[in-house]
Amino acid sequence: MSTPAVSERHQSIPVEFADEEESIKITGFWMFLMTDMIIFASLFAVYAVYRSRTALGPTPQQLFHLGPTVLETLLLLTSSFTVGIAVWAMRHNRLRMVFGWLIATLVLGAGFVITEISDFVSYMSQGATWHVSGFLSGFYVLVGTHGAHVTFGIMWAITLLLQLRRRGLTAVTRRKLFTFSLYWHFLDIVWVFIFTFVYLSGKIA
Amino acid sequence: MRRRVRSSRRAYRMLALAALGLGLLVSGCGPQYVVLHPKGPVGQSELHLMAFAAIAMAVVILVVFVLFGIAVVRFRDYPGNRNPYTPHWHSHKWLEPLWFIIPAVILTVIAVPTVNVTYALAKLPPSKDPVVINVTSLNWKWLFEYPNQKIATVNYLYIPVGKPVLFHLTADSPMNTFWVPSLGGMEYTMPGRILPLWLEASKPGVYWGHSGQFSGIGFEKMFFYVHAVSGPKFTAWANRVRATARPMTLTAYHQLLRFNTIGAESYSSFPASTWPSVSHGFTLRGGMYLLKSNNPGATAQH
Amino acid sequence: MSEHTSDGTELEAVEPGLEFLAPKFEVEGFPWAQVMGYVFSLLLTFAALLLVVDHAMPPILLLAVILALALGQAGLQLGVFMHLRESRGTAWQLLPLGLAFFIAFALVGTSIWIMLFKTGVS
Amino acid sequence: MPAFLLYLVHTLFPPDTRQPTELGADFMILVTGIGIVYILTRYKKWRWLWREWLTTVDHKRIAILYLIAAIAMLFRGGVDALMLRTNLALPNVQPIGALEYNEVFTTHGTIMIFFMAMPFIFALFNAVIPLQIGSRDVAFPRLNAMSYWLFAFGAMLFNISFVVGGSPNAGWTGYPPLTELAFNPGPGESYYFLSLLIAGIGTTITGINFLVTIIRMRAPGMTLMRMPMFAWSTLVTSALIIFAFPPLTVALALSLLDRTFGSSFFTLGHGGMPMMYVNLFWLFGHPEVYIVILPAFGIFSEVVPTFSKKRLFGYTTMVISLVSIMFLAYGTWVHHFFTMGAGPTVNAFFGLSTMLIAIPTGVKIFNWIFTMWGGRIRITVAMLYQMAFIPTFVVGGATGIMLSVVPADYQLHNSYWVVAHFHNVLIGGTVFGLLSGLYYWWPKMFGFILNERQGKVGFWLFVIGFWVTFLPQYLLGLEGMTRRMYTYPFGFGWHELNVISTLGAFTMGAGFIALVYNILWSLRYGERDLTGDPWNGRTLEWALPSPAPEYNFARIPVVHGVDEFWAMKEQGMTLANQLRPQDVKALELPKNTGMPFMLGLSFFVGGFGMVFEWWPIAIFGGLGVVACLIYAAFDYDDKEPLPADVIRHTEGTFGRLQA
Ligand code: HEA
């Protein structure tokens, strides 16, 4: 139902949950996140096993620069914060604030993707393509899948902005924004593990 | 109605039994049941365990069949059935836990020897000095190299009776499994890895082996023969091959790499580089038959 | 679990026996939780970074510590930002979430264990 | 231009596919296709097809679509099986050669598992679950349609490989490096990876959909411990799907990257490791076999109480065993590669974890037997399949336990013992279960009953054929015959047993023909089901007319215990005599949409382009996918009102309204 009205009695229940149908969609989205989590777990397993299979190519220690990665981490953590605030603003019915924070999220996300791509390009220009070794294949696919998710998230955010502008804060658009925020935070969690398990641990001898 | 169903059920049981009996009869439970007639200690202990598990399973099957048969016969819906009808009976204080306990007990009985034998087979018999054979599966043929005898063969093997043989398995092709059912179980040959497997023949004879893992169009032709002969005969054979066969050059090896099937071949020597070494990114740790390679000749190769 | 209500005011009953999955909503006047969450997430990240750059510990221990920090970070995101206890009735997502974390770690761990012997020495 | 055409013909119909059997198949497909198009045009049915079926989001219709696909695929997989068996009975003649044999066992296994068993299961989920839990639809009707079309177009992509370009030929498991470009240059393996990826997305969505449907959409009062057992098994199956399909997706995607984009995951060189594929595949593969068996368990848990006229024995232990099977199913996958030498500790661990599964499975077997105990068993076709299931599955399970005995598996791995084991559980468990469910729920889906006498003929042919086919294969395993051989030498004692096995396979084929005849005959002459409750059922789906109206329940019932409908009947009530005209409220139904179909089509086009690496086509398909997603994001018009009058009228014609 797309009735934004919330009865007085249950003021504290956010609209996206008060509406049964939308709340079911949120449950569904959680389940989707679980499948995505196992996808990433499988990719982590692949990476973990291939980490030392560097063939004739570079080792993690030789390859990674921490600089860009730390920047990416900062961007993503901040974007996670901004989208959190966007949801907070949504729950206080502040549409303009929602716009602002969502656009900030989007920009930070784009910054992340650009940094990642330029990082990849610099690796590849050293000849470290994924053909070179199992390790590099695992690395590019794990990190690249995350990057693709972020890119998809940015496009999703754009369609969200358009819908918010057309329709304002209805139960449907609220639910969509809320699931988007779940998605985004989830990517942040995955990134933290990538940062730790791929980049940082790559620097441990 | 009642009679018909019952008699057709019986017919179906009889048929199943008959098929089993017939199968065994037609073939006379003869020597072609290679898995049941092992010719070496490894196959023997695998068979023992299999038979043990089979007996346990037979008990399980029997119990289920009997209970099920009684239920079906007693509680069918026909007029005048005097057996108790208890539509609301749906749980039982100790019957239900029993379903957990009895299978758990039976499984424990199987599990203990399973673990024991699994570990036991992972060790070479300690006192004996094994013959080492390096096995490479190729498309679609088997290359056997004897690092100590310094000879190589294709698609056939000689091994001494009564002596453990340590196979080192690898592949320069998609995966296969190396299997001589008369002697014991199989293990994969995989590119990029070397797995150890030991077998032993306790009776002289010719035993066939085959690949158990599909590897492409010529896979069906990957039969090979293992000639188990006495120790002196084995030595004599090795000397003869070294004396009479042609040496394997790298070119010859590359010809073996071609995708085709060929017959048996013998070589008086082989280039060391045909066997993968650590510097190629291989390792010797592990394997089901995890064992310390106690043959210096073998490790020197890696 | 209830007849569809279009006014959307009824919270559903919590599944009997699963009372620990009762929903909880967090709506505050100022996003303190988010701000604190952000600060802590930065702290956790830089802690891990510093530890690694300094080689503060033996490698295995270091790996364990930074993984623990990452886990803390995940918990923080879930708890602070993802409103993980919110639901219309029973907070069902918590069960699969627990399962997913378990499977994810078991999957990575056992895969390493099973493949361990094959790691190349190059 | 002619050069271009030549290239096209050569790529799409490479020389090795130009064989009599394949050309014959091509011809058959062409004729059937033209026939269908002709009939649709002749009777002006295109619009009807599009509006009623291709765009439908009604779970009951989607169920029928799944069912049609599943039976068609059972036919295709079955014909494959008969080809395999014929070749093995005549090892010296070899009616189909090595090339084709390898394709055929691959397509047989893949089709039977992914494109027969899975859609068959989803057909029953869709047909039954919303009705059984007292809900108007699944949680996400549009996603449901999307799942179907992703599955259907994935299946189509897989099936056209036989006609266009050549089929995959590396087994249903698709182990690298055999699937690598170097060893497998044709398009076959790309077909395999892409079609399974596409269908796999659909399956994952189905898993999510039914999980959420069951946890969120149950009728008021239906707590978890009051759910029908089929709903429980669906819940657990969905959870298994959610956690099992992602590793498959990754394994397939990485293989595809290796093949098409030159990464180095599973290659021979560059530090690739084929083992990792095997690990990921079975991380999916083992849960998958429980994904296909648990719904069958659920079906039996409905069929046995109904036809024994007795409540299910041990409800709680049934639930406990289902849930523990779910957990254990994730912990046993290594038993498929004991002989890859992961070391005695790993092997012992996974051998024991495999054995553990026997305990919850046994609990179910005994509970079914004790449901029958003290009941009144009516021998219908549905019940007959159940009664064949128990002995057959127990034998299959027992031979599985023997495989989990690690040293024994060293001798039995990849031998015909394994082939016999898994057909024993897949046919004796899954297929018998699905057929039982088919006969049981058929009236609910279509409104008429399948003829019982004919059904019994099919049953006996199928069951006897089954045992004649697969019992000899255990013996073949003990004789050391390995699987996936298109021919074999004489003198190993293999020939006689193979001939017996082939005779059995043809008996099963006759059983399949009897089944199809049964359906076609009943379509015309079958007894109508006017009560909605032909079997004296116990659960809510039988409280509705057959087939259920579009909105399922005019008013959602309140549930007070297990077997709610049985309890109602005992108190002399039904849903019908509870409904007063003023209780009927207007409803909103999900609106039909063409998006899912277009999405499936786009995936198909993109997949096809990728198979042949024709990038413009691949990109075109990809853009289609994006377009569909964007369309879906902005489409708010997804509901259709259903006025109370219409519902009142419908209920009235069923005679289900109080005066
Ligand atoms: C429906 C599908 C299905 C099911 C349910 C099962 C069930 C089981 N399977 Fe099977 N299996 C397959 C489908 C299935 N399998 C397939 C498709 C393959 C091959 C894939 C390929 O390579 O292509 C395979 C292969 C396979 C292997 C690998 C063989 C090899 O390649 O070397 C093993 C090894 O352990 C195994 C074991 C088991 C066990 C222990 C069970 C158990 O779950 C069985 C449990 C049931 C019982 C035991 C009977 C009932 C219990 C009782 C009556 C209680 C008392 C019992 C005891 C005390 C024992 N299976």
Ligand code: HEA
């Ligand atoms: C649910 C799954 C399922 C089902 C139902 C079946 C059903 C059958 N299977 Fe299948 N099988 C597998 C799953 C399944 N199989 C898998 C996963 C593999 C492994 C593949 C691999 O190795 O990768 C396999 C492999 C496999 C092999 C091993 C091939 C080899 O390794 O070389 C054999 C051999 O006998 C076989 C036989 C059969 C037979 C006779 C049937 C019978 O039940 C079929 C019954 C027959 C019909 C239903 C056909 C009806 C059709 C007609 C009557 C039409 C007649 C018309 C004409 C002839 C034009 N199967």
Ligand code: CUA
């Ligand atoms: Cu049995 Cu010889």
Ligand SMILES: [Cu+2]
């Ligand atoms: Cu398994």
